[in-house]
Amino acid sequence: MTHVAIQPSYGNAVARRHWKDTLDQEVSFGTSPHADALTEDQLEWLLRVHPSGRARFWGATSAQDRNMSLLGAGDVVLFTGQNHVRGVGEVGATFRNADFADTMWSKDPTKGSWLNVYSLLAFQPILIPYKxxxxxxSFNTGDSFMGLRVLRGDRADEVLDGLGIRTSTESRRKIERDIEVARLISEGAKVVEVEGVHTERTAYRRSEREIVVHRAEALLVTEYRETLSGLDVRRLRTPSGITDLHVAGKDGCEVIEAKSDSGHGHVRLALGQLLDYAPHSPERVERLSALFPGRPADADVALLHRYGIDVLYRVALHQFERLEASGDARNHMRQAWSR
Known part of the structure; x- marks a missing residue:
């Protein structure tokens, strides 16, 4: 299970200097003075994760020993500052080493070395407002995210799902799962549960990784949301995931799922997610809608209409068109939505 750390890292001059030194650029940890400060095991582990001998790094003081003990390879870090998430990273190696930390960052005058060190398998600069x-x-308006915070379980999944974050470790595990299932089927063996496919840490050997933050859908949702007024607009956590929009108004509740593309594959995804979310709404769902950056093909509009789902699509800045499903289709499907 992936943990998510919210890591303040850009709010003052010292943090910004550290950012410039070890996040804006990779550090050559295999050369002096960095390599001299590493134990043999730490250097070996770093080279397994980063065969090039270079990586981005961050650290935390001993005050964060407990939080840092929760983080491991494949976990996600949101690097925050000045009311934004400014970067998203995926954890590689983690260890405690004050001498190594001191080769990269000046000590905090009161808390000492940034000895809880972690490297990053992947790092993407980004600008996501706290809003x-x-x-x-699970979050409160006005939270300034002071101090390192490690989220686990549902709260971590909520952030990953809600911000559209996909890690390289997750992608690799999916590929390995597909390979394992294909092998078992071809050999006539029983397909084990996904938890039965284990990955040893040595499998992290790879020089280039990518963490992906899907922003197109978030920006589309933000723009559409700005066209709504006088309505209770929020996001809803369901056992199936996080809705893009849950809108309550005088005509009842509407659940909206946004997609970054208007193609058939994205239409099918929106259809499945909407039908999955609807029964979990705390209010009776009167309308389901799929939101796209452009008009889907007629056949895809017909597919959504068949299940009583409206089509919303962008035609210009802050301008959207709605293609409504028939009342009969919506009334017929509403029985299934509300179960």
């Missing part, structure tokens, strides 16, 4: 996190069901 997008505040909109998630």
């Amino acid at each position: 997008e996190i505040w909109d998630l069901p």
Whole structure:
């Protein structure tokens, strides 16, 4: 299970200097003075994760020993500062080494070395306003995310799902799962549960990784949301995931799922997610809608209409068209939505 750390890292001059030194650029940890400060095991582990001998790094003081003990390879870090998530990273190696930390960052005058060190398998600079996190069901408006915070379980999944974060470790595990299932089927063996496919840490050998933050859908949702007024607009956490929009108005509740593309594959995804979300709404769902950046093909509009789902699509800045499903289709499907 992936943990998510919210890591303040850009709010003052010292943090920004550290950012410039070890996040804006990779550090050559295999050369002096960095290599001299590493134990043999730490250097070996770093080279397994980063065969090039270079990586981005961050650290935390001993005050964060407990939080840092929770983080491991494949976990996600949101690097925050000045009211934004400014970067998203995927954890590689983690260890405690004050001497190594001191070769990269000046000590904190009161808390000492940034000895809880972690490297990053992947790092993506980004600019996500705190409001997008505040909109998630488990967060409060105005939270300034002071101090390192490690989220686990449902709260971590909520952030990953809500911000559209996909890690390289997750992608690799899916590929390995597909390979394993294909092998078992071809050999006539029983297909084990996904938890039965284990990955040893040595499998992290790869020089280039990518963490993906899907922003197109979030920006589309933000723009559409700005066209709504006088309505209770929020996001809803369900056992199936986080809705893009849950809108309550005088005509009842509407659940909206946004997609970054208007092609058939994305239409099918929106259809499945909407039908999955609807029964979990705390209010009776009167309308389901799929939101796209452009008009889907006629056959895809017909597919959604068949299940009583409206089509919303962008035609210009802050302008959207709605293609409504028939009343009969919506009334017929509403019985299934509300179960």
